[in-house]
Amino acid sequence: MQSVMPPALLVETLTKRYAADGPPAVDALSFALAPGETLGLLGGNGAGKTTTIAMLLGLLVPSAGRIVALGHDMATDRFDALRRMNFSSPYIALPHRLSVRENLRVYGHLYGVAGLDRRIAALAEEFQLGDFLDRPAGQLSAGQKTRVALAKALVNTPDLLLLDEPTASLDPDTGDWVRTALERYRAATGCAILLASHNMAEVERLCGQVVMLKQGRAVDRGSPAELLAKYGRADLEEVFLDIARDRQRVEAPA
Amino acid sequence: MTNPPPAFGMAQLFGAGGARRVWGLVYRHIALYRRSPIRVVELMYWPILQMVVWGFVTAYLAGVQNNVASVAAGVLLGGVLLWEAALRSQMGFSISFLEEIWSRNLGHLFVSPLRPGELVAGLMAMSVIRTLVGVVPAMVLAWLLYAFNILTLGPLLVLFFASLLLMGWAVALGVVSLVLRYGAGAEAMAWSILMGITPFAAVFYPVSVLPGWLQPVAYALPASHVFEGMRGVLVHGTAEWGHLAAAYGLNLLWLAGMSWVFLRQFQAARVKGALLNIGE
Numbered sequence: 392m393q394s395v396m397p398p399a400l401l402v403e404t405l406t407k408r409y410a411a412d413g414p415p416a417v418d419a420l421s422f423a424l425a426p427g428e429t430l431g432l433l434g435g436n437g438a439g440k441t442t443t444i445a446m447l448l449g450l451l452v453p454s455a456g457r458i459v460a461l462g463h464d465m466a467t468d469r470f471d472a473l474r475r476m477n478f479s480s481p482y483i484a485l486p487h488r489l490s491v492r493e494n495l496r497v498y499g500h501l502y503g504v505a506g507l508d509r510r511i512a513a514l515a516e517e518f519q520l521g522d523f524l525d526r527p528a529g530q531l532s533a534g535q536k537t538r539v540a541l542a543k544a545l546v547n548t549p550d551l552l553l554l555d556e557p558t559a560s561l562d563p564d565t566g567d568w569v570r571t572a573l574e575r576y577r578a579a580t581g582c583a584i585l586l587a588s589h590n591m592a593e594v595e596r597l598c599g600q601v602v603m604l605k606q607g608r609a610v611d612r613g614s615p616a617e618l619l620a621k622y623g624r625a626d627l628e629e630v631f632l633d634i635a636r637d638r639q640r641v642e643a644p645a
Numbered sequence: 646m647t648n649p650p651p652a653f654g655m656a657q658l659f660g661a662g663g664a665r666r667v668w669g670l671v672y673r674h675i676a677l678y679r680r681s682p683i684r685v686v687e688l689m690y691w692p693i694l695q696m697v698v699w700g701f702v703t704a705y706l707a708g709v710q711n712n713v714a715s716v717a718a719g720v721l722l723g724g725v726l727l728w729e730a731a732l733r734s735q736m737g738f739s740i741s742f743l744e745e746i747w748s749r750n751l752g753h754l755f756v757s758p759l760r761p762g763e764l765v766a767g768l769m770a771m772s773v774i775r776t777l778v779g780v781v782p783a784m785v786l787a788w789l790l791y792a793f794n795i796l797t798l799g800p801l802l803v804l805f806f807a808s809l810l811l812m813g814w815a816v817a818l819g820v821v822s823l824v825l826r827y828g829a830g831a832e833a834m835a836w837s838i839l840m841g842i843t844p845f846a847a848v849f850y851p852v853s854v855l856p857g858w859l860q861p862v863a864y865a866l867p868a869s870h871v872f873e874g875m876r877g878v879l880v881h882g883t884a885e886w887g888h889l890a891a892a893y894g895l896n897l898l899w900l901a902g903m904s905w906v907f908l909r910q911f912q913a914a915r916v917k918g919a920l921l922n923i924g925e
Contacts, residue, residue, distance in 0.1 A: 409917065409918055441921070442918070445918070445920075445921055448756040449755075449756065449915075450752070450755055450756055450915065450920050450921065451915060451916075451918050451920070451921065452912075452915045452916045470657070470660055470758045470760055471758075473756065473757060473758045474758045476756075478753075478756050480752075483749060483750075483752040483753055484748065484749040484750065485748075485750065485753065486673065486677065486748040486750050487748060488677055488680045488681055488748075489673065489676050489677060489680065490676075490680075493672075493673075493676040496669075496672065496676075497669050497670075497672055497673040497676070498669070498753070498757065499669075500665050500666065500668055500669025500672060501666050501669040501670070501754070501757040501758065501759050502757060502758060503662045503665055503666070503758070527680065543753075
């Protein structure tokens, strides 16, 4: 008998209204993310990506719906899930006066990492942090900060990783380096990744499935290849624009 | 179907491995002070300044008046030093929380497994460290410069000191709740709120000096009982156990009440999305 692996993340009719009589910021969103899979959450500014991620992390309480992360219901049991999750966003900083090593030690303690010094050494080697491991985080370049943020996000070897625009404002070389690191980590650990990004090439490269959000609703979904075929487009950016601007779909040739 | 409002149980406050998470938060602040020595100087600056000013007042009173005034002046200096313990305790808790907002680190903390009770425990630990670093040098200088030895209070000093720490935490929980409710606009309360309580806390004069209608307000503050107790020891040489018991009883009530307010406000912030943009 074949065993069915439970999803790393299950989201059911997730809804958030900031005001009782206002429009929903996220409206009945549902999806499942299997271990080892990467799901892209796409949408324009204000589509509900950040609100969704905040709810998935327990930072925001949903108005309705359910989130089950790594087998734990986030409404009642979120701290057990959070131990095995992590998050990275260029919009949330690490304490800039602390050195990179001190930052990693702080989060290693918060996540209860065993053998913390060994883990930091391994991350320093993998993400090439050695040259600035003892430098204050605030003195690093954007590319170095991104590598440190990624090292922080992986300090607890998470089974579920949430990334909010992980390569925003990076040059193409550093961006590619980050994507390769993520692919390597996913292949090595079977980690599930949820990625919110405006970089369509990144989404095409990393994501097995994509959920397109507009005004808080999932308006389409599928693998990048399925969406390209469905909209008759050569790249996801055109698909994104079709959805954002309500353009007519181009029928794919038979 | 709409979700019910989130409830709080003990599991939401503390969990297995909590001590290490509390240490992680304390380590973060100790690392900050190691990298920024000027912050350590700032911790000592105000308590020492206050002590020096009141020390001269003490010396003046002792010089121009009789022995009774000298004792009273000693009471003033004792009041200054102990009140600094309450002030530094409150600020140590509140400002450690504000440091997370200023460094835009709060988001990382709130999505880590750090539970609200553990966050509070870490802030209390930082409050104790900051208070000792700030107040102990002022106490030593009071002895060296003005021959005022706070240790004449005996073992009761520890109980007075601890009671004022507890009161500082209760007030700080209120300040953090205001920041969660109103955002960075409420930051100034971290410096000013306890100053506003000073006239009613009987720091420099007995509660009996206050108008009758104000005395119940003073007696609702743990600090008033601590300072009445301190005067009992310094002026009459008697231990006022009743005042000490009242101080601890009131501290329990204030801490329980403010903890409830903090947890309610924390949950309200999670519902409203205030944790997403608390620094703005």
